[in-house]
Amino acid sequence: MDLLRSLPIGLYLEKPLTWLHRLDPRVKLAWLMSLILTPLLSNPYWRIFLVLFLIIITSLALIPWRVQKKQMSWLLFLSLVVFVMTSFSPDGFNLTYQPRLPTSDIIITQPTDYQYVLYKIGNLTVTRRSFDLAIRVSTLLFTLIYSSNLYLLTTAPEQITAGIEELLSPLRKFKLPITEIVLTLTLALRFIPLVLEEIQNLIRSISTRAINWKKLGIKKGLKIWLIVAEKLLANILLRAEQIAIAMEVRGFTTPNQHQVQWHQLKLSIYDFLALFCLLLFWFSRITIGN
Structure with missing residues (x-):
């Protein structure tokens, strides 16, 4: 998988x-x-x-x-x-429609084919x-x-964030943190493959252990999945911390002072x-x- x-x-x-x-x-x-x-x-x-x-x-x-x-x-x-x-x-x-007039033996044909x-x-x-x-x-x-x-x-992802920043640039007049928002969006788009990779590694680690889920039962099976979810959250937080350390080591202080133009629109x-x-x-x- x-x-x-x-x-x-x-x-x-x-x-x-x-x-x-x-x-x-x-x-x-x-x-x-x-x-x-x-x-x-x-x-x-x-x-x-x-x-x-x-x-x-x-x-x-x-x-x-x-x-x-x-x-x-x-x-x-x-x-x-x-x-x-x-x-x-x-x-x-869910309404039951009753005829307005009493029933009659006379057959009344509908003038249209609407149904x-x-x-x-x-x-x-x-x-x-x-x-x-x-x-x-x-x-x-x-x-x-x-x-x-x-x-x-x-x-x-860099093109997406550059385009959004260009479109939202007039909002800087209202002192909105456009650059910070765009930076957060860039990191989020780059973080999606990392999350999928962590999920993939955990699923493979469980499949290689050949766990017999029928013998475990519902209670023990849920306990294992809770452990996997806890490990997934820990790995994601660790990846986020590594990205923050890498940005700090490179002297990143504020987005306005460290803008990198990847694409010229x-x-x-x-x-x-x-x-x-x-x-x-x-x-x-x-x-x-x-």
């Missing part, structure tokens, strides 16, 4: 360099926020379009399938399970409301998780083209997605 490969959360794909890698981090951040905000109060067709849009963008970026196949397949499977469960769940209208109940088998019923809710929940789950992962996959013609496409994206959302 390799958590660093099966769960590429917060990891940056260095090779190959795709056209998504070459875009400015501020432009990609604007696209990410648009993908997160446009599903709000949108119709189901727009939500389905966002799922297809992300899959197409991934294909056009020529990201290796070995990188995306595990997360995309599991995320699609999770979204499908959520869709099915939500479709067959109660729609919230509130779309599908029914036994006690399982799919209504229009539950079906619409299933589309909303499953597509929103896929869009939020996959768009964020795609952004982290094609943008280096400059918009290119491709960035302006991406911003123009973003304007078309929002125009489509306003005209079609409502």
